[in-house]
């Protein structure tokens with residue numbers, strides 16, 4: 140078996156740039172003669188199909204959902220990274236590349252990650268042009284926050300609905316091509332098999348989920364953009380529909396699958412609440428920008444919390460262990476997701492976990508509320524604000540910043556979703 144990634148030759152930073160500059164082009168009149176099948180209409184598939192249609196190819200795009208807007212991309216909350224360096228905090232294409240390689244435990248293909256970092260800058264502009272309502276600062280510039288594993292602010296977001304807004308943007312662009320006739324949309328169609336001719340993917344077999352009929356579709360090229368496979372795990376934040384059938388069929392046809400360990404782990408989920416759960420609910424990791432993660436330092440306190448005899452807010456500061464800040468002072472609460480998840484598991488395994496299951500840790504906004512509250516009071520010219528005024532002003536800022544994400548937390552072990560003190 141030949142392992143060939145098709146990464147172009149040359150120095151890392153210019154492999155793809157050189158390749159793109161030298162690749163033979165297809166003339167507009169020839170593009171019209173070429174058929175492309177795209178399976179999937181999430182952020183990847185909808186964008187690919189819309190872009191290929193815009194370029195002039197004949198595109199057929201398939202989804203088993205009723206609408207492209209049902210793709211699981213809609214669930215993404217926290218944001219999208221781009222090395223724009225709007226904050227002038229030292230960001231660069233190289234730094235995004237480096238953080239991504241490191242965050243992926245050095246398993247990702249370097250040249251492809253470099254390209255991702257390079258095009259991240261333009262993707263934000265494209266999304267804005269498609270009408271994605273990213274959060275903006277008072278002056279009108281695009282706002283940023285951070286994701287785990289980074290020390291700069293480069294995450295562009297639309298409150299807690301970034302995926303939804305991006306998907307609507309991609310869907311708009313796709314719909315435009317559908318109406319222009321360059322893209323034909325096959326919704327409620329499930330790809331059942333991949334058709335290979337002389338070792339090359341040249342079509343798919345799909346089932347029309349409304350009529351039950353099997354259909355054959357041929358093309359010069361097949362693009363699979365069929366999403367992740369989180370549902371191989373019993374509990375996951377993926378929708379139950381993310382069933383990985385298309386990728387599995389392709390593996391059966393000889394495609395190689397690398398790094399199955401590349402499943403996203405999230406330290407900020409709503410804790411498991413019972414035996415009958417089929418799914419987990421994510422709270423975006425952007426909450427770790429301002430939320431501090433901690434557990435009771437004393438096991439007896441944790442036990443009392445689990446028995447609901449003690450509330451986290453009554454545990455004094457000296458009896459709290461902000462374990463991410465203690466273990467990883469350079470990144471604090473914004474360590475990469477897997478690092479934060481493992482550290483939380485260590486604490487729960489040691490008996491410091493809270494909630495009745497003992498499988499939860501606190502994510503506490505009390506400090507952020509005080510910080511923002513004091514800043515707001517100063518902005519509003521309030522002399523000697525009271526503690527209640529500071530808290531009220533601070534809560535407003537936190538609520539505006541994280542919006543619907545905090546509503547997810549109503550099931551968290553803390554009495555109020557934002558404060559443990």
Ligand SMILES: Cc1cc2nc3c(=O)[nH]c(=O)nc-3n(C[C@H](O)[C@H](O)[C@H](O)COP(=O)(O)OP(=O)(O)OC[C@H]3O[C@@H](n4cnc5c(N)ncnc54)[C@H](O)[C@@H]3O)c2cc1C
Nearest residue numbers: 179180181182183203211212215216217218329330365366
């Ligand atoms: C809860 C959650 C929060 C997230 N938050 C973020 C975030 O803040 N930032 C970030 O960058 N990433 C985030 N992610 C990850 C990100 O959302 C995904 O990596 C990305 O959206 C995947 O897009 P996709 O187009 O590859 O797949 P999907 O959106 O899952 O689309 C898959 C498409 O393939 C189609 N399909 C699948 N199989 C078949 C088949 N057999 N036949 C026909 N059609 C098929 C589906 O109908 C669908 O249209 C999050 C993920 C989750 C689950």
